[in-house]
Amino acid sequence: GIMPYISASIIMQLLTAVVPALEKIAKEGRAGYEKINQYTRYGTVLLCIIQGFFLSLWLENKGNFFGMTIVPYPGFLFRLNTVVTLCAGTIFIMWLGEQIQERGIGNGISLIITASILSRLPSSLYQIWVFYSPFNPAQRQISTFTVVSLFILWFLVIVGVVLFSQAQRRIPVQYARRVVGRRVYGGQSTYLPIRVDMAGVIAIIFAQSVLLFPSTLATFFPKASFLNRIFSQFIRSQGLWYNLSYVILIIFFMYFYTAIVFNPVEIANNLKKYGGFIPGVRPGENTAKYLDYIATRLVFAGAIYISLIAILPSLIMRTFNIPSYAIASFFGGTTILIFVGVMLDTMRQIESQLILHHYQGFMKKGKLRGRR
Structure with a gap:
């Protein structure tokens, strides 16, 4: 979902108030806002990769589903597919939200x-x-x-x-x-x-x-x-x-x-x-x-x-x-x-x-x- 973007936004907001270099960038007006927003997108992708990887491990674990096999073919390809799918969904919702903010109210x-x-x-x-x-x-x-x-x-x-x-x-x-x-x-x-x-x-x-x-x-x-x-x-x-x-x-x-x-x-x-x-x-x-x-x-x-x-x-x-x-x-x-x-x-x-x-x-x- 959109939670990785929210988490990245909160973390970036805190870092902006703590790190002097980011605070200086944030005070540069529109250009600074775009730069901080770009860092937030990078953080969102990073969090998506981490969450997607651990989610794939959780799905592969039979103990979480009373011994039932949820993933018939576990391994590298399944984990990669999970990470890519979750990242794509989050990025699409993030892009959709930015379009609403720029073109709407x-x-x-x-x-x-x-x-x-x-x-x-x-x-x-x-x-x-x-x-x-x-x-x-x-x-x-x-x-x-x-x-x-x-x-x-x-x-x-x-x-x-x-x-x-x-x-x-x-x-x-x-x-x-x-x-x-x-x-x-x-x-x-x-x-x-x-x-x-x-x-x-x-x-x-x-x-x-x-x-x-x-x-x-x-x-x-x-x-x-x-x-x-x-x-x-x-x-x-x-x-x-x-x-x-x-x-x-x-x-x-x-x-x-x-x-x-x-x-x-x-x-x-x-x-x-x-x-x-x-x-x-x-x-x-x-x-x-x-x-x-x-x-x-x-x-x-x-x-x-x-x-x-x-x-x-x-x-x-x-x-x-x-x-x-x-x-x-x-x-x-x-x-x-x-x-x-x-x-x-x-x-x-x-x-x-x-x-x-x-x-x-x-x-x-x-x-x-x-x-x-």
């Missing part, structure tokens, strides 16, 4: 992922219908109260995700008034927005990758019963230890990602350079400490919110006795975060296009008005 890759999420919605609704069995109460696995509660919870979760996705702390900033000749510069007041969830879904993706790695490693060593026993008890999906490890990793990656992308020292220096200051805070080092203090508190609140959304499917399965994880996953986790985030971003871009073409936006006023 919105982030192409994100829209493809959202379409994939929505395509699973009818299947989940059908599973709810089957488990509820309105015409055969004897086979009913979930009650009417559970069905109604699930839809109410789904609505409340979407509202909560929208509110937290838009939430930000606005720090007031004032600029000193300067007189150059007969003109007066500065003197205006503005604000510095700091989002509550700076990392967002990236922290969940990192945490999932770390949790999946041990269990994936165990499948390649089926004879290591000791490792398999540890991984089955500790990394068992929807279990207590799994969710606890999940939350700890999400909190860690929230702080880790924020520390990389949010640099209070650089922001404080830029404010001081252009004559800006935060009322009641001295410019320079004190401003950097103040911004770091605010960001740390916001990240903790955002980490609790992201962690709750991430483990919500597991809580729903345990609370309402939902037999299918596919149903519960629509009420939390990466599914709801990606869906709401992409929809909000697409709406903002549509809004900007409407205003650009002299139409009144629809996000605040709720009506369109032609050009005059």
Whole structure:
């Protein structure tokens, strides 16, 4: 699928903030963006080759399929065919997403992922219908109260995700008034927005990758019963230890990602350079400490919110006795975060296009008005 491209994009984004050479390239405008995008494509192909190779090894292992032979002719040709097929599919989806982004509205890759999420919605609704069995109460696995509660919870979760996705702390900033000749510069007041969830879904993706790695490693060593026993008890999906490890990793990656992308020292220096200051805070080092203090508190609140959304499917399965994880996953986790985030971003871009073409936006006023 598209996961190798997403992983490569996240890794490149982190490297851009850490490696000075990549950071310099990223600041070169359009040419720098194209260069970083090219490196991301190379990283995508590399990840496809690695994942395709290990997937072919997993398919060749009879122990993963209760002794059944899935691959009749294992060996070099099968592994090469698997790698080439997976790489071709990922590259095609990557190219398709770039075409949507260049010729349409919105982030192409994100829209493809959202379409994939929505395509699973009818299947989940059908599973709810089957488990509820309105015409055969004897086979009913979930009650009417559970069905109604699930839809109410789904609505409340979407509202909560929208509110937290838009939430930000606005720090007031004032600029000193300067007189150059007969003109007066500065003197205006503005604000510095700091989002509550700076990392967002990236922290969940990192945490999932770390949790999946041990269990994936165990499948390649089926004879290591000791490792398999540890991984089955500790990394068992929807279990207590799994969710606890999940939350700890999400909190860690929230702080880790924020520390990389949010640099209070650089922001404080830029404010001081252009004559800006935060009322009641001295410019320079004190401003950097103040911004770091605010960001740390916001990240903790955002980490609790992201962690709750991430483990919500597991809580729903345990609370309402939902037999299918596919149903519960629509009420939390990466599914709801990606869906709401992409929809909000697409709406903002549509809004900007409407205003650009002299139409009144629809996000605040709720009506369109032609050009005059």
